[in-house]
Amino acid sequence: MRAITPFRLETFTEPASRFHARDLLDDPTPRVVVCRSTTRELVLGSVQRYLVVDDGACERLGIDVTRRRSGGGAVLVEPDALVWFDVVVPADDARFADVAGDVTASMRWLGGHVLTALTTVIDGTAATIRADELAVHDGPTDAAEWGRLVCFAGIAPGEVSAGGHKLVGISQRRTRAGSRFQCAIHTRWAPGTLVQLLAAPGLTAADLPAVASVTPDVADALPRALVAVLDVR
Numbered sequence: 001m002r003a004i005t006p007f008r009l010e011t012f013t014e015p016a017s018r019f020h021a022r023d024l025l026d027d028p029t030p031r032v033v034v035c036r037s038t039t040r041e042l043v044l045g046s047v048q049r050y051l052v053v054d055d056g057a058c059e060r061l062g063i064d065v066t067r068r069r070s071g072g073g074a075v076l077v078e079p080d081a082l083v084w085f086d087v088v089v090p091a092d093d094a095r096f097a098d099v100a101g102d103v104t105a106s107m108r109w110l111g112g113h114v115l116t117a118l119t120t121v122i123d124g125t126a127a128t129i130r131a132d133e134l135a136v137h138d139g140p141t142d143a144a145e146w147g148r149l150v151c152f153a154g155i156a157p158g159e160v161s162a163g164g165h166k167l168v169g170i171s172q173r174r175t176r177a178g179s180r181f182q183c184a185i186h187t188r189w190a191p192g193t194l195v196q197l198l199a200a201p202g203l204t205a206a207d208l209p210a211v212a213s214v215t216p217d218v219a220d221a222l223p224r225a226l227v228a229v230l231d232v233r
Helices: 016-021 055-061 103-122 192-196 216-230
Strands: 008-014 031-037 041-044 064-067 075-077 082-090 134-136 160-162 165-175 178-186
Touching: 008 016, 008 216, 016 031, 016 041, 016 064, 031 216, 055 192, 075 082, 082 216, 103 134, 103 160, 103 165, 103 178, 103 216, 178 216
Parallel strands: 008 031, 041 064
Antiparallel strands: 031 082, 041 075, 082 178, 134 160, 160 165, 165 178
């Protein structure tokens, strides 16, 4: 087993499509990688078919469609409404060793660290949620009616909720090199545009569950706080 390398923070300011085309596991160095998207894009899960998209609506609203490297439902990336960050963990990292072979356990492992990082950030800001409202989902995946189509319409093991509403979405891609966790947190949840982009007859914003959000300062501070938390073995 190699020596433990500290996590580092890395940021890409670019279209979401370019970010998601990057194979971050080509360099399995432990890091938290922020995508500051310069575009509005609908990001599909790795196995979602483009048939779920309303091409006409996307063209009309000027929103491109791309695909991420992990599973789950669609996420609308809007620079002023969502912060996206990935966590890259090498397969042989000692901090990850106890859960590296178990997808569900590794999701809970990261979710616990995200919750801790959020708690440290919330304690130092005028946040709209309280630390005692946060929880890591410990049960099975609850996809509800639209959860397989829309990421934030369901909740999976390890994802973080606030006051019973999903707050941090987490999905994972695993290779022999390690795991890439893809995470998103809203600063504003307004699904009206999202439902227009999907070829799901009858789906309206009112059909989707409430989603928790945080203030921009909390969302922006979370990736750096997570780096510090992950460095504690």
